[in-house]
Amino acid sequence: MARVVLTGEARRFTGDVDQLEIDAKNVMQLFRQLGQKFPELGAVLEDGFAVAIDGEIYEDSLLQPIKPDSEVVLIPKISGG
């Protein structure tokens, strides 16, 4: 089960939950399951968030694999100028 860390903006939607275990093989499955648990978070995940899987950042990468022992952090998407 991957360990999902929720900080800052993501935490707003999950109340006190700052960590949870999710069984997901890729980012798309992770987002789906998070959305089932927290529908308000689910509505903003694809557009608003990137994930860091074991320290590597992935944006717009729904097919990116997640290992059973991965640590996944939700972070706001990165913009630039």
Added chain:
Amino acid sequence: MARHHITTTVNGDIREVLVETTQSLLDVLRNELLLTGTKEGCGTGDCGACSVMLDGRLVCSCLVLGVEADGKEIDTIEGMAQGEELHPLQRNFLEHAALQCGICTPGFLIAARALLEKNPSPTETEVRFWLAGNLCRCTGYDKIVRAVMATAKELRETTHA
């Protein structure tokens, strides 16, 4: 608006053109003569992107009226290279990477050439103050100043050779 017929020499070519009273020389070069190498950055003489030579004098063409060009000689960036051969300033700007987006480059080249024709041995401070009328937002001026100093050195050495 009535237009005035003017005759002017641009980069050695005699050109006749119809000019509105309120058109600047910059407008005339770009919109009437289709010489778009000279750029408009501000229209108020603050950025130097429109620099040209008017009868041998460095001017902001946005501050000169088109009608004032009648009977005069204008040198723009399009006339700087001699056929195939780039002017040493143009060459050194490329070698020293003295441009990033390049929009200010024509103005700098015209202004720098005017400097070196007047003062073949400028110090770094003299280069910086002469070029203070040309704005660049990309480079921070470092490589531009180096390119001008290198050209000055190269021209001095060629003259003495």
Added chain:
Amino acid sequence: MPDDVKLTREFQVVGHRKVRPDGVDKVTGRAKYGADLILPGMLYGKVLRSPHAHAIIKKIDVSKALKLPGVKAIVTRDDFPDQPKSKPPYGPRIADLWDTTRVIMAREKALFEGHPVAAVAATSESIAKQALKLIKVDYQVLPHVIDPIEAMKPDAPILHEDQFTLGVEPAPTKPSNVFRVMKAAKGDTAIGFGEADVVVEREFKTQAVHQGYIEPHACVANASEDGSVDVWMSTQGHFVARNQLAALLGMSVGKIRFISSEIGGGFGGKIPMYGEPLAVRLSQKAHRPVKMVMSRDEVFRATGPTAGATIRIKIGARKDGRITAAEAELFYQAGAFKGAEIAAAIGCMYSQYDLENVSIVGYDIVSNRPRIAAYRAPGVPMAAFGVESVLNEIADKLGIDTVDLRLKNAAKQGTVNVQGLRYGPIGFIEMLERVKEHPHYKAPLGKNQGRGFATGFWMHAGGLSCASINVQDDGTVTLIEGNPDIGGSRASMCAMAAEELGIPYEKVTTLIADTSSLGFTFLTAGSRTTYATGMAVVEATRNAIKVCCERAAAIWGVTAEQVKWEQGFAKPASANVGDFAPLSLSELAKKAPMMGGPIAGHAEINATGQGPAIGAHLVDVEVDPETGFVKPLRFTVFQDVGRAISPDYVEGQMQGGAVQGIGWALNEEYIYNDKGQLVNAGFLDYRIPVASDVPMIDTVMIEEPNPNHPYGVRGVGETPIVPPQAAVANAVENAIGRRLNELPLSPPKILKALSERPVARAAE
């Protein structure tokens, strides 16, 4: 991407100083920028703008203007469909269409001075300008507000009656100018401050500053009666622009073709669209091409600067220099529509440090000025100004060297930041040690001189890039990519393709595709171009090499696995494959038509794997005690660049960003009158640095390759604008003995600080 062999071997092309392929055209005036396109029958477009900072637009009467001879079309809000609000309003790249359609053309209200209200296309610029004067607009002027702190007050004029602050519990019932509050926290700052031997709490203020690109926005729209349109545009992202235009005008993406002109600077400010939808609509109505070019005045009044901000910083540290707690409150000005870059500030402002207890709260506040646009590391420089100033003060109070203070708290591999991101290798400690070793660090200072130091953290973007490579009969190669070239990126793409192929740099030509000729490519922004598009170029080139090897295999009667590519030649992979003479790229290309078709490769990727981009700045200044003028004397920029594909242009990014930061620190600000109108909308009074203001900018490029990129590239463009403001402010403090916390540090402020100095120090 596999293959880390490339990180260690000697390169033939990459890393060498090469002349850029677009260079000759740029030094001869031949290169065509946004305003340089001239089409037969072309009309000139001009925009009528609100003179009021906040007003209801009751009626617009264009009838007299339409009758002026030479006027061919006029557009107002009635020519643009309204758009839904983005639901929910989230994500930095979600262009909320409801907002965007109002940015390009006001609807119910004018929300800033300069807000477009109507646009005209006519046969000459002077006729278009005359026509604007004939348009009658009925305004009901409303009270306005500009400063973000003022805009938060309960009695402030409200810009959007349906905006209720997000991120606040319980959900508010009164509309507010605060769009949302964002928070991030780690550990417990109350405990942390309890453990501190020194706590410094300061408030800082920065003004809105403009990106200051020398080329004003420009486009030419050419609509056809078949429903399609071509748009020539100076832009940082023509694919994004195309998609946005389709949404704004209700057109299909396939009917729109954006062509990127050469671009005269952007820095983030040429990501948004302004005049393009107006020019397209005018062209559709007039049935002729329409050129629309902004004046410098319009650029200042109506395009997005970066946010002005109030920043409150509180940091506590132990005697030994270890930071025990760090807090921040950020109040950022979004302009007339939401979207201040709070998330980026939260993600970067403390992120180069290994901190246990952090708490950041940020407010995204609207007010009556143009909506902000990104400006090079958007959202971070203001916050960094506060953080790096306070750290300097803490170092002073503890009697610790300012670089040593950073070393004591430097992030390293395994550090977790406030967002929960755990770092891989990060070369911050090595960079700080390089600073201490540098001759600038210990050079003697003279009278009225001071030295300042600051560091900065930025996380650059990856994203979508496509590339296509075609091998011509004679072995030359054409590379097609989709990023407008702001700073020499074509040179880097040529270099990477040439390196992969093992052919000379001069044999590669790189073109920027229009939006119909290549797959979607994301912006030239976010320090992503060399990184992400470079990855796509490398992958496309490797695919072309695969085809070459297959062709060679067919010629030799072996399998493709038995062929290797080396230095521009297909060779047998080992001696026992057979004794075949190597086949060059041009030999294979000549044979290609008879062996299945031309040789090509392409790639469509979403680049990921980017890492932190960190920098440090050291600056010496001299303060003139009579005039208050601050002159930077010496400036050194340190940055981890991963791998410098084109070293000249990497240096250029470091130098350019530093000088923009000097302007931000010393001169630049927006000045308004009491009607909310900009009084310094030109380069004379909005003073960016000129050549005589600054010294040579020395650069130290540290190469700690990013293993996720085939050439180890890290994005470099934005980081250099993060440290300079604090570095300059710290240098000024070192010179005059007084701390100034409000930017810009203009002469009147310096003189006031000098007059408040204790006499003993003034006599030094």
